[in-house]
Amino acid sequence: MSAKIIICDDEQEILDITSMILEAxxxxxxxxxxxLTxxxxxxxxxxxxVLLDLWMPGLSGDQVARQLxxxxxxxxIPIIVISASRDGREIAFAAGANDFLEKPYDIDALLSIVNRHLLGGEQIAS
Structure with missing residues (x-):
């Protein structure tokens, strides 16, 4: 059985590309x-x-992370926040995220972070 990943991003293109990379x-x-869902x-x-964009309408990624x-x-469940925000890393870790990936992200970096958390789940120091 393959690992299950929920991705939430308010930009459809990023959602589609990230989904394709992980499904591949x-x-x-x-x-x-x-x-909100x-x-x-x-x-x-x-x-x-769970992969969360930081800045989204409705609930922001840090609000969702705090709820979870x-x-x-x-x-x-490991939470990885993805954002282009300058203070995104600090915001993500303050909300309880396990990791942070800066946009635009490199495919190898995305896969490395996902695989690391599936295998070990260690938290990265901010």
Whole structure:
């Protein structure tokens, strides 16, 4: 059974490209453009990893991360925040993210971070 990854980004192109990259590696990807549905989706799907854009309408990635971290049933699922924001790294870690990937990201960097968390789940120092 392949690892399951939920991706939430408000830019359809990024959602599509990230999904294609991860699906080509054999992962099961559940994409959503609506940040308001992420917590329910995580609760029902129990993914192995959650990828969140930081700046989205509705709920921002850090708000979603905080919601997930406060839910006992899903709080141990690794969260990787993706953003072009200068202070995105600090915001992501303050919200409880396990890792941060800067946009525009390199495909190898994306796969490296995802694989590292699937294998070990260590947190990267900010």
């Amino acid at each position: 590696e054999g992962y099961t990807v559940i994409p959503t453009i609506n940040s 992420v917590t329910e989706l995580v609760a029902s799907e129990k993914p192995d990893i 971290r406060s839910d006992e049933a899903v709080k141990s």
